[in-house]
Amino acid sequence: MPAPTAHGSPVADAAARGGVFLFDAWRHRFAQLLAACTLALIFIGGLVTSTESGLAVPDWPLSYGMLMPPMVGGVFYEHGHRMAASFVGFLTLVLAFWTWRREKRTGVRRLGWAALGAVILQGLLGGLTVILLLPTAVSVTHACLAQTFFLMTIAMAYATSREWLGAPGATDDAAGVRVAAIAATAVIYLQLLLGALMRHLDAGLAIPDFPLAFGGLVPPLGDPRVAVHFVHRLGALAVVVAVGRALYCAHRGGDVRFIRPARFLALLVLVQIALGASVIWTGKAVYPTTAHVATGAAVLGTAFFLSLRAHRHLRAHPAASGLPLPVGS
Amino acid sequence: MFRRTPLAVLTALLPFVVACGGSETRQAPPPAASTAPATTAAAPAGGTGSIAGKVSFTGTVPPAEKVKTSADPKCAAMHKEGLEKQAIAVKDGGLAHAFVYLKSGVTGTYPPPATAAVLDQQGCTYHPHVIGVQVNQDITIRNSDDTLHNIHPRPTVNTEFNIGQARKGMEATRKFDKEEVMIPVGCDVHPWMRSYISVLSHPFFAVTNEDGTYEIKNVPPGEYEVEVFHEKLKTQTGKATVKAGEPAKVDLTFAG
Numbered sequence: 001m002p003a004p005t006a007h008g009s010p011v012a013d014a015a016a017r018g019g020v021f022l023f024d025a026w027r028h029r030f031a032q033l034l035a036a037c038t039l040a041l042i043f044i045g046g047l048v049t050s051t052e053s054g055l056a057v058p059d060w061p062l063s064y065g066m067l068m069p070p071m072v073g074g075v076f077y078e079h080g081h082r083m084a085a086s087f088v089g090f091l092t093l094v095l096a097f098w099t100w101r102r103e104k105r106t107g108v109r110r111l112g113w114a115a116l117g118a119v120i121l122q123g124l125l126g127g128l129t130v131i132l133l134l135p136t137a138v139s140v141t142h143a144c145l146a147q148t149f150f151l152m153t154i155a156m157a158y159a160t161s162r163e164w165l166g167a168p169g170a171t172d173d174a175a176g177v178r179v180a181a182i183a184a185t186a187v188i189y190l191q192l193l194l195g196a197l198m199r200h201l202d203a204g205l206a207i208p209d210f211p212l213a214f215g216g217l218v219p220p221l222g223d224p225r226v227a228v229h230f231v232h233r234l235g236a237l238a239v240v241v242a243v244g245r246a247l248y249c250a251h252r253g254g255d256v257r258f259i260r261p262a263r264f265l266a267l268l269v270l271v272q273i274a275l276g277a278s279v280i281w282t283g284k285a286v287y288p289t290t291a292h293v294a295t296g297a298a299v300l301g302t303a304f305f306l307s308l309r310a311h312r313h314l315r316a317h318p319a320a321s322g323l324p325l326p327v328g329s
Numbered sequence: 330m331f332r333r334t335p336l337a338v339l340t341a342l343l344p345f346v347v348a349c350g351g352s353e354t355r356q357a358p359p360p361a362a363s364t365a366p367a368t369t370a371a372a373p374a375g376g377t378g379s380i381a382g383k384v385s386f387t388g389t390v391p392p393a394e395k396v397k398t399s400a401d402p403k404c405a406a407m408h409k410e411g412l413e414k415q416a417i418a419v420k421d422g423g424l425a426h427a428f429v430y431l432k433s434g435v436t437g438t439y440p441p442p443a444t445a446a447v448l449d450q451q452g453c454t455y456h457p458h459v460i461g462v463q464v465n466q467d468i469t470i471r472n473s474d475d476t477l478h479n480i481h482p483r484p485t486v487n488t489e490f491n492i493g494q495a496r497k498g499m500e501a502t503r504k505f506d507k508e509e510v511m512i513p514v515g516c517d518v519h520p521w522m523r524s525y526i527s528v529l530s531h532p533f534f535a536v537t538n539e540d541g542t543y544e545i546k547n548v549p550p551g552e553y554e555v556e557v558f559h560e561k562l563k564t565q566t567g568k569a570t571v572k573a574g575e576p577a578k579v580d581l582t583f584a585g
Contacts, residue, residue, distance in 0.1 A: 070477060073404075074520065
């Protein structure tokens, strides 16, 4: 009788390994292109807020009643953002249909449609921010959905990769990489949500100094904007701890497939902290501030990728899961 | 089927055209120059007094801020020698563009005048820089530039709006229905553009001239609190006793 396998049966394993024959290099590259363009779009969208151009085009979906207005002043950033968003929307539409036509796995097909739904919703939210004159709740939702959509594109790219399709059976996660990576992703996502709230409450400089806060460790918290800003700084510490743990677990596991992205993630977090400081020190200058937004997305994306990779290649260690250990272990 | 299906779905997914808050399309003949008065006070019955004076600034005037207009070549072409922004404009010690009004002591009701106030966008700047209107008085917003502008007031008690004017000659009419002093108005396309609209329930207000002088006409006799509001220097107040047919003098000073 064949020994139990990572996926429970030789048939399932064969189907998983047989996916290497389903590898579609062009669709995979297209998904990677979409992920890269989405990250660029997050930067472009960040420029709109950083240059205070969010209402430079008062109407939607047209711009001053035109498909292509003069790209001057704030219109350059706002309409440029709309053009980039339309391009990403188009890429998503193509990928969703391509996946529907060619993908055998139901989950991936559904992910394609979900990504399409998300990008359409994101476009509608963008329109609402303009029509309703940038209400905070809509602006923050627009920012957070952008990050969520970015994660969907990463998932699409990885799910169509040769690595995913040809993955051998999962191995025991004795080092706890999976949990650490997922925890880091969750903490980073919360930190991004806080960052969006801070940004759209115009609290980016509510604490004017760094690393201290009004010259001390804890600022006066009477002003809600100061409180939100300070919680975002505390969130950065939480991210450092979570990412540090993921890096430690990856090293403990000794698998270079996790060590490399964990190291890259840690490096990105250091860069992100430096950018956060530069936002304060430059008085919220446009490019450091926007780079901070985009790097935040890159941090989240890297942590999410690490989580996906750990999910694909590792399974919970029996000792960690509380299940009885196999005889002889 | 695969080739036709995406086209059908794309057609179905085309965003509906909803030009909410879109550009105004009413065209007006291009004006020769902005002659919009700073105030459009009507002459109330029985008010024969006046309040006049000078608003002064005795502090150090900060240097003017140079404005980068290169983001819009049409604005840059209109200011080949550069554009400067000076919020604290002083001449002979007098402070320009300060809004002076009767803060308390006014009795009676004053319907808004039929004449609209005019806010013109000319040379990628607003003219006038400060205007006063009455509650529910029409404000005609005009684009005299050959470039696009959006007009975006940010009131705190009135309803905010944001309209686009893509072409020279476009006009729009708006009004505010609540009292509010010094509502900032800006253009998100050209971030240096700034003006202020004050909305009062009565016509007793004025904007100081270049030399800081002002006059509020047709004031009924009585005791009044006079306030001046400047965009940077904020407020100063004084008292005026107005007698029929006589001018009352109220000078106000910002120390800086």
